[in-house]
Amino acid sequence: MRNRQYSVGLLIILLGIVILLGKTGVFSFAIGMLWPLFVLVPGLLFHFFYFSRMMPSGVLIPGGILVTVSILFFICNFFGWHHMAWLWPGFILAVAIGLYEFYLFDNEHPKGVLTAAIILGVLAAVFFTFTVLFTSGIYFVAVALILVGAFMMFRRPRF
Template identity: 40%
Template sequence: MNKRTLIACFLILLGICLMLMKGETLNAGELIGLFWPSLFAIPLSIFFHWLYFFMLAPKAPGVLIPGGILLTAGIVCQIGMLFGNWEYLWPGFILAPAVGLFEFYWFGGRNKWLLIPINILTIVSLLFFALFSLGSLFNQMVGGGKTVIAAVLIIVGALVLFSKKRSI
């Protein structure tokens, strides 16, 4: 990475920080607290990927496992730190080992047995993402009309239960 790229990344992060502040003052500790994933976790993951692709390939694909885990967890943490929506992002931590194992599978010996934990972790993570995101969306859409929707569901359920079966 050259000096120009580092300066560009710093300016982009500083611009994001200034946009999020909206007139508030921010000291160095708060800045590090806000961007710690971009300062520590993501660069370390990039180092592991660089180590494999430029130094060790194809001999040691095992370094991609911590690289993928740190990259995914770093992205999840950075989004959580910027937007404060941790209640929706936590399934990303279940997805992180799946990403690391998938990189190991893809660039390693393609051991088909690795696909079992990869698929289990991915499906569980996506299921939790969907449940919590859709649940939150449903709660926002419904708002104060929960009682009305509950009553409608009870009435429809009772009608279905006590209605006569029709023969087709």
């Protein structure tokens, strides 16, 4: 009987701790910051299923997409969602990564899939470059002007 009282007492203490942590916002903060795990875990499971030979290589496409998108979500969760203004080409890159994984690990190595992955990867890089230039381009222009001016001031003339 003494062990049962001990177990019930321990259960009541744990329940109190859970309620106290819930009321202080610990769980809502953790869920609010770690919800991208619900996107990451299925992507990792797709990879696990392929590499353990339980599913065909086609599962690498959604696996690569989900893992890449979850990384974008984690970045925005930890550093702020305003970064999505220049991270949005990552969604195009996610599809390129998924297709490239499929090409890389499929036995037939389909050329059309590689072509699509390269096109989407280049498109994502172009969009990312333009986005960074249009959102933060003035800083690059300022640094370039400073460097050109310093070069012009301190270069040695050739006679």
